[in-house]
Amino acid sequence: MGLTRSQILELNCDFKLPCDVWSHIKELGIHRKPITRRGTRAGRRKDKNKAEHRSERAAGNHRGNTSRCGSVKACLWNSQSVRNKSVLLCDLIIDNDFDIAFLTETWLQQDDRVILGEICPPGFSVLSVPRKTSCRGGGIAAVYDSNVKLQDCSDALPEVSSFEFALFRNPQVNFLVIYRPPSGSLPSSTFFEEFEEVLSCADLLPNRLVVMGDFNFHMDCPSKPEVRNFNLLLTSLNFKQLVQGSTHRFGHTLDLLIVKDSDTIIQTCFVDQIIHSDHSMITFDLDLKKPVTSSDVRVLRKFKSIDHDLFSKDLSKRINSIMECDSSDIDDIVLQYNKACREVLDTHAPASTRSMSVRVKPSWYTDEVNEARRTRRRAERRWRKAKSDANYRLYIEAQQNVVDVVVSAKKDYYRNKLSSCNTKDMYKTVNELLNASSNVLPVSPSSPDLAESFSDHFATIIP
Structure with missing residues (x-):
């Protein structure tokens, strides 16, 4: 039976050849090897990762470790109490190289100095704005690199009753952090009125404005009346919301990042799932100059590239030339010897300098x-x-x-x-553990005013 190639392909049959026929075809070497993916998996994975990376960049929603060099790296996280998460929080800040970490629901009180000290990695500071009422929960904080320079200016905004907020000011940008409880006795209309007032006042302050926090609105459900009203409020004030995707374990978008419509201060934004809370962590890069870290200039040499035989030959030659000199001054001979060794080493392994960041580790780190x-x-x-x-x-x-x-x-x-340790060092160590402030003087706008207040105080108590 004679069939053409096209006729054979049209058969497209599912039957299998008998084993003896298939064996004979293999022996003749005319069978076709099955197509496999061997040797191409890495390439396909690489192409896939590139495509995903391009799509994430187009959406402005990719991981923080792709941050631009020189930008400030920050995060927003509803910690649901940092009391038992100080070690975890420090590791998050260090491992992700965050410059600022904004926290909601810290559950801290005004006198929780010990915990505030524990959540700060070396070289960092913290600003905490606890809940003003005696109810448990709430609280906002910012853990930041000491070179960033943040100030708590929450008193510059009007007081509210339907949510908590903190205003952290930087010489270049203002950060307004919001925490709105999920339920309460006040209606959502009260929140909208108070939030509009606070946002309008913050927008009038100098510098750019970044608003963030846990608003407890299901932004993934735009048909809900609360979400619709919230979006209308942002639009009317020329603000936009940047977070895309779920930020809570139940699949809703509760944690938000808001900037002005024309502002490009947020370069990247990514929702990172972590296991330490019901809320995901939002990481983002700010178009600000990264704080200068302390660095150490080190001299490096490529000793592994030295040809041992040639190095030994050159060094012996230089030393022999020194020994042939008639000088009897031992100091002069030592200087010549050191100079010869240095010159031979510079020839075979030239010195190069490199600036390296100094990473400060805690004294207890093992x-x-x-x-x-x-x-x-x-x-x-x-x-x-x-x-x-x-x-x-x-x-x-x-x-x-x-x-x-x-x-x-x-x-x-x-x-x-x-x-x-002695008594002095013991008190110093205890103050370090308690995060006690070294400044015992009261706050005053200037030294003359402070001296005048001391004078008035003692004049009233001493007849």
Whole structure:
């Protein structure tokens, strides 16, 4: 039977050849090898990642580790109490290289100085605005690099009753952080009235304005009356909302990032899922100059590139020339020897200088802590890649192990330090643990006013 190639292809039959026929075809070497993906997986994955990265960039919604060089990296997070998350918060700030971390629902009170000290990594400061009422919950804070320079100017805005806010001012930008409780006795219309007043007043202040926080509106449901009214309010004041996607474990968009319509201060915005709270963390890059970190200039040489035989030959030649000199001054011989060694080393391994950032580690930081953090990062990467329950449990266990190891390292360090220091150092260490302020003088606009207030005080109590 003679069939053409096109006729064979039109058959498109599903039957299989007999085993003996298939074996004979393979022996003749005329069979067609099955098409596989072997050797092309990495390329396809790379192309896929490029396509995803381009789509995320187009949406302005990609991860913070792609931040532009020199921009300030910040985050917004509803922490749902930082009282038992100080170690986790410090790690989040350090691992993600955040310059500013804005927090809502800190659950802190005015006298929680110890916890405020614990949530600050080395070189960072904190501003806390606790809830004014005695009810549990609420609270807003900003943990920031000390070189950023933030100020709490919340008193510059009118008081409200339907939500909490804090105004943190920088020489270039104002940050208005909002926390609106999910339910309350006040209607949403009260919130809209008060929020419009606060937003209008903040917009009149000098510098650019960034509004953020947990508004507890389901922005993913635009048909809801509250969401519709909120969007109309933003539009009427020429503001826009940037966060896209779910920010809560129930799938709703509650945490928002708001700027003026024409403002491009927010370069990137990304919603990052974390396990320490019901809310996701929003990371974003600000079009501000990154704070200057302390650096150390080091001299480096490529010793591995030295040809040992040639180096030994040149060095012996220079030393022999020194020994042949008739000089009897030992100091002069030593100087010549040092000069010869330096010149030979510069020839074979030229010195180069490099500026390196100085990373300050806490005094209690140990190798055990470092290994526990590395193990946790590996577990986190596996969980984010596979999203399986087993990897999730391993990540939780690794996270708890980091907390236990850090707490143990802190206890051992401060126990040994307090048991071996004198009275002065003991008080200094206790003040460090309690985050006590070193400034014991009252706040005053100027030194003459402070001196005058002291004079008036003592004049009234001393007859």
